[in-house]
Amino acid sequence: MKFLHLIVVNLKRKKLRTLLTIGSFMVALFLFGLLMTIKMALSGGVDLAGADRVVVLNRVSLIMPLPIAYKEQIQRIPHVADVTFAAWFGGYYQDMKNFFPNYAVDSESFHRIYREYIIPSDQWAAYMADRQGCIISPQLTKRFGFKLGDRVPLEGTIWQGTWQFNVRGIYRVERRELQTSELWFHYDYLEEQRQFFKGTVGWYVVKVDDPANGLAVATAIDERFRNSPFETKTETEKAFAAGFANQIGNIRLLILTVGGVVFFTLLLVTGNSVAIAVRERTNELAVMKTVGFSDLSILLLVMAESLVMAAVGGGVGLALAKVFTLGGDPTGGMLTYFYLPGKSIAGGFGLALAAGAAAGVIPAVGAMRLKIVDALRKV
Amino acid sequence: MVRVDGKGSGAAVELRNLDKKYYRGEEEIDVLRGLNLDVDAGEFIAFMGPSGSGKTTLLNLIGGLDTPTAGSVRIDGDEISAMSGRRLAAWRARHIGFIFQMYNLIPVLTAFQNVQLPLLLTGLSRTERRKHVEAALELVGLGDRKHHYPRQLSGGQEQRAAIARAIVTDPKILLCDEPTGDLDRAAGDEILDIIGRLSKEYGKTVFLVTHDPMAAKRAGTVLHLDKGTLLECTAEGKLICGTEEAKR
Numbered sequence: 001m002k003f004l005h006l007i008v009v010n011l012k013r014k015k016l017r018t019l020l021t022i023g024s025f026m027v028a029l030f031l032f033g034l035l036m037t038i039k040m041a042l043s044g045g046v047d048l049a050g051a052d053r054v055v056v057l058n059r060v061s062l063i064m065p066l067p068i069a070y071k072e073q074i075q076r077i078p079h080v081a082d083v084t085f086a087a088w089f090g091g092y093y094q095d096m097k098n099f100f101p102n103y104a105v106d107s108e109s110f111h112r113i114y115r116e117y118i119i120p121s122d123q124w125a126a127y128m129a130d131r132q133g134c135i136i137s138p139q140l141t142k143r144f145g146f147k148l149g150d151r152v153p154l155e156g157t158i159w160q161g162t163w164q165f166n167v168r169g170i171y172r173v174e175r176r177e178l179q180t181s182e183l184w185f186h187y188d189y190l191e192e193q194r195q196f197f198k199g200t201v202g203w204y205v206v207k208v209d210d211p212a213n214g215l216a217v218a219t220a221i222d223e224r225f226r227n228s229p230f231e232t233k234t235e236t237e238k239a240f241a242a243g244f245a246n247q248i249g250n251i252r253l254l255i256l257t258v259g260g261v262v263f264f265t266l267l268l269v270t271g272n273s274v275a276i277a278v279r280e281r282t283n284e285l286a287v288m289k290t291v292g293f294s295d296l297s298i299l300l301l302v303m304a305e306s307l308v309m310a311a312v313g314g315g316v317g318l319a320l321a322k323v324f325t326l327g328g329d330p331t332g333g334m335l336t337y338f339y340l341p342g343k344s345i346a347g348g349f350g351l352a353l354a355a356g357a358a359a360g361v362i363p364a365v366g367a368m369r370l371k372i373v374d375a376l377r378k379v
Numbered sequence: 380m381v382r383v384d385g386k387g388s389g390a391a392v393e394l395r396n397l398d399k400k401y402y403r404g405e406e407e408i409d410v411l412r413g414l415n416l417d418v419d420a421g422e423f424i425a426f427m428g429p430s431g432s433g434k435t436t437l438l439n440l441i442g443g444l445d446t447p448t449a450g451s452v453r454i455d456g457d458e459i460s461a462m463s464g465r466r467l468a469a470w471r472a473r474h475i476g477f478i479f480q481m482y483n484l485i486p487v488l489t490a491f492q493n494v495q496l497p498l499l500l501t502g503l504s505r506t507e508r509r510k511h512v513e514a515a516l517e518l519v520g521l522g523d524r525k526h527h528y529p530r531q532l533s534g535g536q537e538q539r540a541a542i543a544r545a546i547v548t549d550p551k552i553l554l555c556d557e558p559t560g561d562l563d564r565a566a567g568d569e570i571l572d573i574i575g576r577l578s579k580e581y582g583k584t585v586f587l588v589t590h591d592p593m594a595a596k597r598a599g600t601v602l603h604l605d606k607g608t609l610l611e612c613t614a615e616g617k618l619i620c621g622t623e624e625a626k627r
Contacts (some may be wrong), residue, residue, distance in 0.1 A: 002499050009487040287483045290444060291497040291544065292472025294465050372444045376479070 007304050014277070018309065021273045025313025026320070028262045029352050033321020035255045036344035041329070042251050051211040052081075053113065054218045055240040056204035059231040063088075065200030066230050071106075074206060077220045079213040084109035085201040087190060091154030091163060093144060100140060102154065102183040103202065104190035113207050116173060123148070123169035131192075133168035134185040139328065141170060143181065154183075159194045181329065205237070263355055270359035274306050278363040285367050286375030295368045302364035303357060310356025311349075318348050380419045381600040383609045387417030391584055392441060392552070397450035399436055399607075410436045412607035414450070420551065423578040423585045425598035432604040434588040435556055441586060442475045442554045443467045455551065472500050476545030476583075478574075480557040482537040484529040490516065490540040491525040497548045515543040519573055535566030542573055546583075553577060555587045559594055571597050 011018045056074065058064035065087070074083050086105045092098050107128065111119070119127075119135060127133040140146050150167045165185055191198060208217045218234035225232045235243070278285070285298055293301075322340050329338035380387065385395060399411040410433040418424055426434045439445040440452055443459045452460045454474060462470060484493045494515055498508045516522050519539040529537050538558060545553060555574060559567030575597050577583045587598055595601045603610040 002505075005492070006488075006499075013487055283483065284485050287479075287485070288496065289468065290442075290471065290477050292468050292500050292548075294468040296465070297500075373439055376444075376483075 003301065003304070007301065007308055010277070010281070010301075010305055011308060017273055017277070021270055021309050022313035022316075024266055024269045025310055025352055025356075026317035028266045028355075029314040029317030029348050030321045030324075031262055031317075032259055032348045032351065033318050033340055033344070034324070035259060036348065037321065037325050037338060037340045039251050039255050040341060040344070041338050051236075051238070052208050052214065053237040054206045054208060054214050054221075054234055055237050056206060056221055056232050056234045057240075059222075059233040062203075064230075065197050065202060066204065066232065068199050068201050070204065070225065070230070070232075071201075073224060074204060074221055077217060077224060079209045079217050080206055081209045082109060082113055082207040083204055084113045084207075085187070085204045086110065086184075087187060087197075087200070087202040088158075089154070089163075089185075089190065090157040092157065093152065093154055098144070100143075100181040100183065102185070104187040105184045106187050106201075107184075110184070110205075113205060117171040118173065119169045119171050127168035130166050130168050131186060131189050132164055132166050134165040134183050135169040135171055136167055136183045137181050138170055138172060139181040140183065142328065152183075159190075159196075163193070206234075263351070266355050267359050270306060270309065270356065271362060273309075274302065274360050275363040275366070277305070278302055278367050282370065282375045285370055286372045289370070289372050290376075298370070299364045299368035302367045303360045306360025306364070307353060307356045310352045310359075314349055314352025314356075317352075318345050380417065381422055381424060381602075382417040383415055383602065385415030385417075390417035391420040391455055392416065392418040393451075393453040394441070395451045395453070397437075397440065397452065398448045399433065399440065399445070400448045409607055411440075411447070414607065414609055416602075416609060418584060418586075420584050421578065421582045422600065423575070423587070423598045425587045425589055425595035425601045426604055427589060427592070427595050427601060428604035430590075433607055434604050437604065438554050438556055438586055438588055441552070442477060443471050469500075472497055472548060474550050474552060476548070476550040476553045478538070478541055478545050478553065478555040478558045480560040482529070482534075482541040482561075484537055484540055484544075486529050489526050489528055490521060490532065490536075490543075493529070493540055494525075494543045494547050496544060501548070511547055512543075515547040516540070518546070519543045533566070534562050535569055538562060538566070538570050539573065542570070542577075546577065546581075550583070552584045552586070555585065557588055557590065559589070559591065567591075567594065 056066065056070070058066050066085075068085070071083050071085060074080060084106050086103045089102045089104055091102050093100070111117075111124070123135075127135055134152065136146055144152075146152060146167050148167055148170065152165045152167060153162045154165060155161075156163055165183070187201070206217060206221070208214050214236050218236065221234040222232050289295070289298060322345065325338060325340045380390065382390075387393070394414060394416040397411050397414040397416075398409070401408045401410055414437070426437060428434050436445065440447055440460075441454070443452070443462070447460050450460070451458055457470065459467060459470060484490075485496070488496070491512055494512045495508055498511055501508075503511065513522065513525070516525050519542050521536060521539050521543060524532060524536060524540075527536075529540070532540065538561075542558075553574070558574065559570050562570065571594055574585060574587065578585045578599075585598070587594065589595050
């Protein structure tokens with residue numbers, strides 16, 4: 001702590017230079033925070049998927065339906081604990097830009113399987129009693145001002161026309177990252193009103209009795225429907241989420257590339273800044289060594305300056321990214337999980353410190369190796 | 380006692396057959412050649428000589444800022460020319476105070492903070508450090524300027540702050556490299572008065588490099604450096620060479 005003042009006064013010598021260096025860390029880590037948020041948004045489902053659930057899709061394509069009659073057949077397969085299904089509706093509220101995910105579900109079984117979505121019992125009862133009832137996320141209440149009892153008209157994109165829904169429940173989640181902008185309604189209502197694809201569902205979600213049996217159940221389901229008009233492709237919910245994310249492209253590679261370029265630039269900027277600061281203070285560093293500072297303590301002091309800039313800039317950048325994400329999904333529902341997780345913040349902070357250390361190490365070693373006699377001659 | 384013939388023993392500062400060479404490309408420059416010196420504790424020595432004669436080099440070797448090409452530097456029984464860099468830094472912090480011609484204060488630190496710098500390496504508490512710093516600043520007459528930055532001090536005051544920094548750890552040896560070289564006569568005299576007091580009243584062993592004969596007069600012994608060897612100036616003004624080779 002007694003050296004902290006020394007580090008601070010050195011950083012304050014050239015305020016503009018220090019601020020610009022801190023600023024470059026801030027911008028880089030803000031960008032990192034946003035990239036990690038987008039990665040989470042596009043692939044977050046992979047982390048959050050239930051380990052004991054498998055998803056059954058039409059083998060041909062995600063958008064092709066499956067017969068509703070499969071439910072009973074799936075239920076009879078060994079190790080299957082429960083089955084639910086859903087169908088994509090794809091409606092929008094008033095304007096196309098107000099899109100958010102909405103789908104019809106087999107309400108009772110859906111509620112049994114997705115226990116992470118918590119719905120007050122009175123609201124659930126009201127929903128079950130209303131054929132046009134729907135359950136919405138808290139995000140939709142914020143975005144459109146929906147409240148319990150409101151009548152919400154959605155324009156159908158697959159099944160044309162205006163579909164009326166009554167808000168009967170608002171779910172909540174205990175983990176913030178599970179918050180999505182969704183609307184669910186009764187499958188029976190869709191089945192009753194739609195003109196085509198009757199008797200079909202979009203996908204099944206199967207709960208297995210033990211996560212270890214997930215693969216065996218998936219294989220058994222696909223085997224059961226092989227050579228039928230509607231062959232299935234069954235995979236764990238995690239694999240399904242990953243596959244869904246990969247449709248957009250290799251997010252990881254994209255983020256690594258952008259992040260790598262930013263951090264390389266950051267290294268050059270900070271390294272240059274610290275090197276200039278050390279060169280300007282050659283004489284003073286020699287004096288410090290003269291009065292007894294060891295080579296190692298000089299190295300650590302210079303490294304500390306670089307690390308402080310990295311910590312301050314990185315910390316502020318990540319904090320700004322967090323604040324930005326707290327404002328909610330700016331696309332209005334396109335990014336399902338718009339959330340900057342704590343482990344990404346910790347990772348980003350570690351990355352900032354690593355960049356600070358890497359940028360400071362060469363000038364610091366130079367300062368450490370400084371020969372007092374030579375340095376004192378450079379006035 | 381000061382001897383330059385290498386025949387003393389048990390002196391506080393003992394230099395034996397000291398050689399220092401520098402290399403400029405292919406060229407070899409002999410700065411010090413077989414130099415001997417014995418100095419007892421509490422002595423005030425002035426080194427004089429033409430530019431390039433090796434005065435500052437000698438001071439740097441005594442202070443452990445540089446290493447000799449050959450020979451030994453023994454201070455209070457410690458062979459410092461054989462010490463590792465880390466041990467030498469710790470040794471310097473305990474035993475040596477440096478005073479430079481250009482003061483070499485750190486511009487972003489106040490006089491107090493500059494003087495405190497060597498104490499940061501000790502295990503002293505904040506309160507103890509403050510007491511030591513204030514005592515050192517009082518001793519050099521700068522108690523009322525402790526919160527001033529170097530740019531707010533005159534040259535003489537800056538040098539006094541530099542002296543306070545040199546003595547704050549209570550070292551036994553003070554190495555002064557032309558401490559009045561950048562000051563006017565009056566300010567220079569004040570600095571020399573302080574250095575004289577440190578020798579007489581506080582028993583510091585002082586080595587003063589100077590071009591100024593008036594400054595050298597303050598010292599108990601004046602040694603001339605010429606062509607890498609030491610010549611002692613006797614009371615009669617004769618110069619006696621310190622190496623056997625030179626005597627022959």
